Amino acid sequence: MKYYHEVMSYEEEKDLSSVTMDEPFESLEFRNVCFSYDKDHQVLNNISFQMQIGEKLALVGINGSGKSTIIKLICRFYKPTSGTILLNGVDIQSINIHQYRHYISAVFQDIHMYPFTILENVSMNSHGDIDKFYQSVSDMEMDDMIQSLPFQEQTLVGKDLYDQGIDLSGGQKQKLCVSRALYQDAPLLILDEPTSASDPRFELKFFQYFKNHFHDKACLLISHRLAATTFCDHILLLENGQIVEEGSYDELMAMNGNYAKLYQAQASMYLEDSYEEDV
Numbered sequence: 001m002k003y004y005h006e007v008m009s010y011e012e013e014k015d016l017s018s019v020t021m022d023e024p025f026e027s028l029e030f031r032n033v034c035f036s037y038d039k040d041h042q043v044l045n046n047i048s049f050q051m052q053i054g055e056k057l058a059l060v061g062i063n064g065s066g067k068s069t070i071i072k073l074i075c076r077f078y079k080p081t082s083g084t085i086l087l088n089g090v091d092i093q094s095i096n097i098h099q100y101r102h103y104i105s106a107v108f109q110d111i112h113m114y115p116f117t118i119l120e121n122v123s124m125n126s127h128g129d130i131d132k133f134y135q136s137v138s139d140m141e142m143d144d145m146i147q148s149l150p151f152q153e154q155t156l157v158g159k160d161l162y163d164q165g166i167d168l169s170g171g172q173k174q175k176l177c178v179s180r181a182l183y184q185d186a187p188l189l190i191l192d193e194p195t196s197a198s199d200p201r202f203e204l205k206f207f208q209y210f211k212n213h214f215h216d217k218a219c220l221l222i223s224h225r226l227a228a229t230t231f232c233d234h235i236l237l238l239e240n241g242q243i244v245e246e247g248s249y250d251e252l253m254a255m256n257g258n259y260a261k262l263y264q265a266q267a268s269m270y271l272e273d274s275y276e277e278d279v
């Protein structure tokens, strides 16, 4: 299996990109993007959308509809088969990869921790900024837990590797991965199922936090919790790699199409009577 960072390293090694880009982030655009992992199966079919700084965009759709693939293309783990992805109007494939990376903070579905200290895991740096670290982890409610550890932020991750290391739960690891993205503080924030391992109380808190923050960024949220997408300015519904509905929450609900049906089906699960009837 090839990990994302290995794919990135491969592109770095080849250093195919040459355009220098250090201007502030303004927009990201997909223009008629198609993508296939292999020749037999087209995963994305003519995807076009735009997101601007200050905007929250939600990507929703059933399993396998192509949501994470869109993120992988934005992160340049793969290239579009056809079509173009543009940052501030420039084809991302032509932008220097080191500079391009500074525009993006991403939380992926695969929760990945490294056998380093907690501080290094969040800052991705051997000399991380302690104040910035504690701001990031406290936003994810991890500060008290970290401060209760014998070596606090210097505690090593991985009990099997280090005698004094610690093992973290899935939810704790995911919160640190989100903290990592907050620490990085890039203008384009990508969150792929950021609360899949969270308990319901923290999930609610996180989405309130998401609603009230990041007004200075462009945010792309993938979530199967459709209630969370109501906080977004624009929602794209994907089916079989195509955008089949798009608009604000109010517009999609008024349309009474598949987004509205999915939303109502999920909402009904939380109403005890109808849940018991359906099960």
Ligand SMILES: Nc1ncnc2c1ncn2[C@@H]1O[C@H](COP(=O)(O)OP(=O)(O)OP(=O)(O)O)[C@@H](O)[C@H]1O
Pocket: 037, 038, 043, 061, 062, 063, 064, 065, 066, 067, 068, 069, 070
């Ligand atoms: N590395 C890969 N190689 C080949 N096919 C892949 C690969 N990754 C994903 N796919 C296929 O691409 C399609 C879209 O997958 P993707 O992960 O983008 O869906 P998704 O909408 O994010 O799904 P989920 O909601 O389950 O996370 C699926 O049919 C999947 O099997």
